[in-house]
Amino acid sequence: MSDRFQELQVFVRAADSGSFSATARELGLSQPSVSRIVTELETRLGAKLLLRSTRAIVPTEAGLAFLQRAKQLLHDLEAADESARGVDSLRGVLRVALSSILCIRILIPRLSEFLKDHPQLKIEFLTSDGLHDLVAEGADVAIRFGQMADSGFGAKKLQTLERLLVASPAYLRLRGAPLTPDDLKDHDLIVGPVITTAWPWTFTRGGETQSIKIEPRFLLTSAEAAIACAKEGLGIARLTRMMVRPELASGQLVAVLPDYAPSPVELHAVFPAGRTPSQKVRLFTAFLLRILAQE
Numbered sequence: 001m002s003d004r005f006q007e008l009q010v011f012v013r014a015a016d017s018g019s020f021s022a023t024a025r026e027l028g029l030s031q032p033s034v035s036r037i038v039t040e041l042e043t044r045l046g047a048k049l050l051l052r053s054t055r056a057i058v059p060t061e062a063g064l065a066f067l068q069r070a071k072q073l074l075h076d077l078e079a080a081d082e083s084a085r086g087v088d089s090l091r092g093v094l095r096v097a098l099s100s101i102l103c104i105r106i107l108i109p110r111l112s113e114f115l116k117d118h119p120q121l122k123i124e125f126l127t128s129d130g131l132h133d134l135v136a137e138g139a140d141v142a143i144r145f146g147q148m149a150d151s152g153f154g155a156k157k158l159q160t161l162e163r164l165l166v167a168s169p170a171y172l173r174l175r176g177a178p179l180t181p182d183d184l185k186d187h188d189l190i191v192g193p194v195i196t197t198a199w200p201w202t203f204t205r206g207g208e209t210q211s212i213k214i215e216p217r218f219l220l221t222s223a224e225a226a227i228a229c230a231k232e233g234l235g236i237a238r239l240t241r242m243m244v245r246p247e248l249a250s251g252q253l254v255a256v257l258p259d260y261a262p263s264p265v266e267l268h269a270v271f272p273a274g275r276t277p278s279q280k281v282r283l284f285t286a287f288l289l290r291i292l293a294q295e
Helices: 003-017 020-027 031-045 061-085 100-117 169-175 181-186 223-231 245-250 279-294
Strands: 050-052 057-059 092-098 121-127 141-145 154-161 163-167 189-191 201-205 208-212 236-240 254-256 265-271
Touching: 003 020, 003 031, 003 050, 003 057, 003 061, 020 031, 057 061, 092 100, 092 279, 100 121, 100 223, 100 279, 141 279, 154 279, 163 169, 169 254, 181 201, 181 208, 189 223, 223 236, 223 245, 265 279
Parallel strands: 092 121, 092 141, 189 236
Antiparallel strands: 050 057, 141 265, 154 265, 163 236, 163 254, 201 208
């Protein structure tokens, strides 16, 4: 790794993460080395790039201008390397931010297919059911549920996912099955992950749309936790069909109000602002699209 390349890499991660220690951990360096590299870069350029404090590291005006150019240079270098090596020789680290349920239930069972085609590529999954800060976490791509806000990020819609209401047979034996969406007011409702859930719940039947205000008994930040609650007979949950397919097949969960279709949810691949997705991101996204189509 050349000194100039390392300078850019260290500076970009320090500016994005706001932490020398986090940068050191990510790049396999000591914290003093990170501080020294940034100081030497500032000395060579004759400009203060980062303001240090005990709480955070913040780019100066000169630092922000340099950061934009440095990111573009690193991206162009990576793209040039990938172009020279070809598709079959992808290497380096691909950082993907995504929900834990999508990672565990959909991607990991099929990941060996992707890794077999790209044996020199390393994958880092940043799993959380909350929204990821792509810049701070250094993610190359995030896979997000729900409508995209006008955030300035680049995004590609992957699929519109069907949702349904589910409950355990034991819960329905105890409480009875609702016959219409209005009957849900008499039931225990499970909502999760809260970050991707829009209220009220909306249903479509025979071309007509109906929205109802819900009052959840359980609010969860994890879709996996919502599934677990439903399996334990704690109430009725609204989830994507793809995620609960194993439970539906085994009979642990059954569909509720099958004649009423809950509003679907979109799944997007989101890229950091101002960057064209790298070849490894494009190939990974295409791989995920194939999996979703088969699911």
